[in-house]
Amino acid sequence: MTSTSRMVVRCDDCRTDWPEAQPRTRCACGGLLAIVHQPRFHGDALRAHFDDDRALGPLSAASGVWRFAEIVQPLSAPRAVSHPEGNTPLLHRDRLDRWSGVEGLRLKHEGHNPTGSFKDRGMTVAVTQAVRVGARAVACASTGNTSAALAAYAAQAGIPAIVFVPAGQVAMGKMAQALAYGAITLLVEGDFDACLRLVQEAGDELGIYLVNSINPFRLEGQKTIVLELLRQLDWQAPDWIVVPAGNLGNTAAFGKALAEARQWRLIDRLPKIAAVQAGGAAPFAAAFSRGFDRLVPVQAETLATAIRIGDPASYARGVRSIQETAGCVLAVTDAEILEAKAEIDAAGVGCEPASAASLAGVRALQLSGSIRPGERVAAVLTGHLLKDPGIVDRMHREDGMIPTPNRPEPVAASLDAIRRALHRRGVG
């Protein structure tokens, strides 16, 4: 890397460097590509740079992704395709402290992004890059949220988007977004893992720019979940960062963000990353329990459709994130996920099922003694409650889904009937 180039694209396997402005998202050798940065500042100067709205310019000052452009994609910031996105709240609720057993638990709510999930953070960078390389079309495979984000950002950029989703397995809110924003939506007769294989083959053949989670620019955008969290904590790293894990894009991005943050002296110690999977889609947790001997793909099954993935694409990088931070991987059941979701919802916070895996994981880690008393914990809520209204309907109408369902009350159209109904519920 020359002293004037602030970033380069490097192969994880053969270490070949590629120019940054080219359309390939994999090395010629088949290896995954990663962005290697050379920021102009370190330590206090880099932290001060992130706070300097006037130097950053209006677009970067407004976006929780482009604020960190210096270590994300420094060359694109002024012309980024940005909603803006990020700037998500870090929440605290006493009720969830009590339920999880962790005092002062912080929730980073990525459902507050423009299309309702953290996928917007990766997509603003990837679609900006698609424009930069002159892509004629962009494509991804998705369990739903990636397609919603891609559809929105491609519409903003004026580039056709093609999304490959598993037929009948995408939650209603996500499908609605892809259609509304105008993406060409292919309902593939197969699961997410089949979609991922197909989109790579189609991309190679048709010359379409791929924005799957192996796209190195998406991971750069997703790093900003951690960077923004650390900035909200005045750069005092917590002891744990707990995140739901499916394809392991976030697990990989978080590890990279933390390693870089320590290298450039933004923080002085590494939090442990805890990745939480659904029991029916837990190949990463299974590999962890065998000392990461190897990945054994599974046929994934869980109500948490955003993490219904049996063959995670970023496995090797996910392993590195867990090992480098001395973290762990665990699985929770769908019943535990729904119970955690019901708590998050009832606290007035709300999230989609996959997101609640993180809170279920926090409780499991507290009960097992992995999280010790007094440790500082931040958990990521990955998506918005309204992404999956179908599961909310089932939770509160069907028997046995959650401990205390909130049943809708049929009532006659008379004040007397309303009085009696409210009285039964303890009001009046």
Ligand SMILES: *Cc1c(COP(=O)(O)O)cnc(C)c1O
């Ligand atoms: C994509 C997604 C996940 C899984 O993230 P990975 O990076 O694939 O591990 C979890 N929750 C939600 C809401 C998502 O959209």
Ligand SMILES: [Zn+2]
């Ligand atoms: Zn290579």
